[in-house]
Amino acid sequence: GAVVSQHPSRVICKSGTSVKIECRSLDFQATTMFWYRQFPKQSLMLMATSNEGSKATYEQGVEKDKFLINHASLTLSTLTVTSAHPEDSSFYICSARDRDSTDTQYFGPGTRLTVL
Amino acid sequence: QKEVEQNSGPLSVPEGAIASLNCTYSDRGSQSFFWYRQYSGKSPELIMSIYSNGDKEDGRFTAQLNKASQYVSLLIRDSQPSDSATYLCAVKLGRDSTLTFGKGTMLLVSP
Numbered sequence: 001g002a003v004v005s006q007h008p009s010r011v012i013c014k015s016g017t018s019v020k021i022e023c024r025s026l027d028f029q030a031t032t033m034f035w036y037r038q039f040p041k042q043s044l045m046l047m048a049t050s051n052e053g054s055k056a057t058y059e060q061g062v063e064k065d066k067f068l069i070n071h072a073s074l075t076l077s078t079l080t081v082t083s084a085h086p087e088d089s090s091f092y093i094c095s096a097r098d099r100d101s102t103d104t105q106y107f108g109p110g111t112r113l114t115v116l
Numbered sequence: 117q118k119e120v121e122q123n124s125g126p127l128s129v130p131e132g133a134i135a136s137l138n139c140t141y142s143d144r145g146s147q148s149f150f151w152y153r154q155y156s157g158k159s160p161e162l163i164m165s166i167y168s169n170g171d172k173e174d175g176r177f178t179a180q181l182n183k184a185s186q187y188v189s190l191l192i193r194d195s196q197p198s199d200s201a202t203y204l205c206a207v208k209l210g211r212d213s214t215l216t217f218g219k220g221t222m223l224l225v226s227p
Contacts, residue, residue, distance in 0.1 A: 034214070043219040044160070044204070093159045103148055103165070103208070105215055110159040 002028050004096050006108035013084055014116055020080045021111045023094030029074035030096035034105065035067070038091045050077050074099065084115045119143075120207050122218035130226055135192040137221050139205030142186070148208040149181055151190045154220065155201045163203075164190065195225045 003026040013019050023033060035047045048064075050056040050071035058064045068080040077096075081088055093110040097103075119142040129135045137151075148167055152160035166172045166179040166188065178191040188207075192199055202220040 032212075044217050046214060049214060091157075091159075104150075104162065106162065107152075107159040112157075 002096075002098055002104075002106040004030075004094065004106045004108040006094055006111050008111060009109060010112045010114075012114045012116065015085050016083055018080055018082045019084055019113060020078055021092055021094070021113075023077045023079070023096070023108050025075045025096040025098075025106075028096075029099045030077075031074065031099045032097040033071055033077040034095040034097075035069060035077075035079050036093045036095065038093060038110075044093065047079075081113065084113070086115045089113055089115045120205055120216050120218035122203075122205050122221045124219060125222040126224045127221055128224045128226065129195050131195060131197060133195050133225075135195045135199065135223055135225070137190040137192075137203050137205075137223065139188045139190075139218055140186055141188070141205075141207045141216075143207070143209060143216075144183075144186060145209055146183075146186075146207045147210050149179070149188045150206040150208075150215070151177075151179060151188075152204040152206060152217075153201045154204055160204055192223075195223075197225045197227050199223060200225050 005024045007022045033050050036044045047062045048056045048058045050069045052071050056069035071077040094108045095105045121140045150165045151163045154160045164179045166181045172179045176193045180189045202222045204220045205218040206215040
């Protein structure tokens with residue numbers, strides 16, 4: 001089956017630092033990748049959609065200058081949380097859509113970010 | 117505004133029983149429907165997809181879709197304690213559109 005990896009799985013950082021999260025599709029090519037955020041006991045919230053080679057589309061209320069997304073290849077997208085603050089602490093999950101089967105999204109294992 | 121509604125639960129069933137999870141959606145043009153399972157602290161895992169009215173079976177899981185009623189459900193037969201998780205219903209308008217998730221229903225299967 002389709003596998004999506006994320007790295008790191010867990011990160012703790014100080015307030016004001018930037019954190020980069022990588023999302024890779026391991027056995028398929030993903031023209032579109034999605035970044036979600038999930039707070040405890042809350043639903044998944046879509047932050048942005050990124051298409052390979054073009055700028056990401058951000059959902060309303062998500063600051064594009066704070067959450068930088070790069071989708072430089074068909075297998076890699078990165079999310080950089082810039083100048084992180086404690087309120088950015090959350091579970092960040094990426095998802096990739098198979099280019100050959102554009103209907104199904106596969107999720108990565110998630111990255112738990114804690115900002116002190 | 118697209119909405120997907122689920123009862124938050126928890127839905128409690130004894131081991132071996134059938135668990136029935138329900139979902140309604142607001143956009144009548146929705147074409148694709150998915151059920152994901154999410155264990156606590158983990159990311160969602162795709163269980164089933166369904167596109168046509170009727171039932172679709174995969175092992176102990178059966179997805180049911182009724183587009184006229186804008187209703188999709190997931191039945192889990194012979195429920196096991198390992199099925200205890202939050203089940204997310206997700207809906208898409210078309211192949212290239214984004215998924216809209218419900219808030220999920222927590223299922224608890226007691227031994």
